[in-house]
Amino acid sequence: MPPTVQIQFADRLVTYETFMTDLTARLARVIKSDAADPEYVSQRTAYSIFGRKNVDRWRRTGKVKPSKRPGKVEYCMADLRLLQRTEQDYLNQ
Template sequence: MMQIQFPDRMVSYDTFMADLSNRIAERIVAIKQEPEVISQRMAYRQYGRASVQRWVRQNKVHPCKRVGIMEYSTAELRKAQSNQQDYFK
């Protein structure tokens, strides 16, 4: 039986893969339940105002303007959030 050693414990490969697949499935379900676009207020609340504004300046996120409302794509926001920020640029 194959084992995987972690700093705090050792688990079987089957246990590791089962846990990993469950977490991936849960994440996929959560992403599918998210709306395609969210308001600017919600984007600021979830990702931080400074981050969203920085991503817009860097053209990583493109706001969609409707009458009286500014919206952002949740897919673009998630992608921008997952990128490692280089603070030395």
């Protein structure tokens, strides 16, 4: 029987199998929740979902770039979701 591989985290030790099972469950949940998202959303929709200050800050810092069409500003929903899930340090800009 091969040795059990374990991963040491700051607060506990888990087996590789447990880690991968938890990771795949989280990924499946994220993929399922994002499946219904449109590819692009209007600026108004982005503001209502993520908050105007967040979207404007991400845009100002270059983390997200809008797509501009005549009379319309749109954002890539996948980029906005990624920023939403990323822990950000707003003091070190």
